[in-house]
Amino acid sequence: MATETPLLLPYAVDSSVDYKGFSNSGGWKCAFLIIGVEVAERSAYFGISGNLITYLTGPLGQSTVTAAENLNLWSGTAWLLPLLGAFVADSFLGRYRTIIVAASIYILGLSLLTLSAVLPSVRAHDCQSADTIQLCSPDPSLILFFFALYLVAFGQGGFRPCVQAFGADQFDGQDPEERKSRSSFFNWWNFGMNAGLIVILPFLNYIQDNLNWGFGFGIPCVIMAVSLVIFLLGTKTYRYSIRREEEHPFLRIGRVLVKAIKNWRISPAVSFKEDASCIVSRQKSEQFEFLNKALLEINGSEDSWMACTPKEVEEAKAVLRLVPIWTSCLIFATVGSQQGNYLGNILALQCFRELELGYSYLFWPW
Numbered sequence: 001m002a003t004e005t006p007l008l009l010p011y012a013v014d015s016s017v018d019y020k021g022f023s024n025s026g027g028w029k030c031a032f033l034i035i036g037v038e039v040a041e042r043s044a045y046f047g048i049s050g051n052l053i054t055y056l057t058g059p060l061g062q063s064t065v066t067a068a069e070n071l072n073l074w075s076g077t078a079w080l081l082p083l084l085g086a087f088v089a090d091s092f093l094g095r096y097r098t099i100i101v102a103a104s105i106y107i108l109g110l111s112l113l114t115l116s117a118v119l120p121s122v123r124a125h126d127c128q129s130a131d132t133i134q135l136c137s138p139d140p141s142l143i144l145f146f147f148a149l150y151l152v153a154f155g156q157g158g159f160r161p162c163v164q165a166f167g168a169d170q171f172d173g174q175d176p177e178e179r180k181s182r183s184s185f186f187n188w189w190n191f192g193m194n195a196g197l198i199v200i201l202p203f204l205n206y207i208q209d210n211l212n213w214g215f216g217f218g219i220p221c222v223i224m225a226v227s228l229v230i231f232l233l234g235t236k237t238y239r240y241s242i243r244r245e246e247e248h249p250f251l252r253i254g255r256v257l258v259k260a261i262k263n264w265r266i267s268p269a270v271s272f273k274e275d276a277s278c279i280v281s282r283q284k285s286e287q288f289e290f291l292n293k294a295l296l297e298i299n300g301s302e303d304s305w306m307a308c309t310p311k312e313v314e315e316a317k318a319v320l321r322l323v324p325i326w327t328s329c330l331i332f333a334t335v336g337s338q339q340g341n342y343l344g345n346i347l348a349l350q351c352f353r354e355l356e357l358g359y360s361y362l363f364w365p366w
Helices: 028-049 052-057 064-093 095-118 140-168 176-210 213-233 249-262 289-295 310-340 342-356 359-363
Strands: none
Touching (some): 028 064, 028 095, 028 140, 028 176, 028 213, 052 176, 064 095, 064 140, 140 176, 176 213, 289 310
């Protein structure tokens, strides 16, 4: 009888098994559970970020310019950290463990954020009198606020890239039926996430604007804590990825780029397409042909670690083909980032105030 595979297998590949080493787990039951967890996490994240500019310019008393700078810096950090989270998950902890660790950091950050909202803060005008202006000491609640805010960014940086991939692990990519279910899973994923945000965000924004910021930050914290508990309840029913003994893709691609640059000035004695020792398909090699120089061996003196295979070269080319797509996405990301800053919030509020005065004033101000 086969030896049982340990619980929480840490690495990611196409084939997955449950905590006992069998593949009869996972499926839609686990997938919908994971979708619900992601809806809760996105609600917590956007519940904080969606109205953050109002909190910075309101209770914290920051100028619009300062608040926009702080928001954009935090938002940019939060959107870049999933690269780090994915690397940690693939190289060290695995998706399941990374989700748990990241969710714990997430909840800690949200808890401290709630605490900073209920603590009394020191404003600049509190340090001023009629005759003199005293230098204010650093506001502890403000320091706690930004520390908590970046903890949230680190938490979602580990949580976000792993949950969706972990949900896809619940379907066997080698099985034709489950392969179709995996494709359908991503549709349900996006539908559930956006539908959940439509329902919960107006409720959170109303509480933050009209009732209390402590409750407005505390509710996302509770949502995130409940989602972690729900996620843990499915531990024995999930499928976990089986470790595959190979280097991280970042290392393989980096090695190809380094060696191609190192061999930049070397002209091969034979064409890569004709060299039997490094078979590369004609169609794939025509693009980014300079990377083929990573396959060159100079007098047999290359370190074995630096030796590149045709497959690794093709992986590097595939990544380079994605660069134009990533670059074009910057335009949409720039537009999307406006929804949480001054243009997205303050101007929207101003429009609603104008609407309250009547449509005639809005369209015919004279």
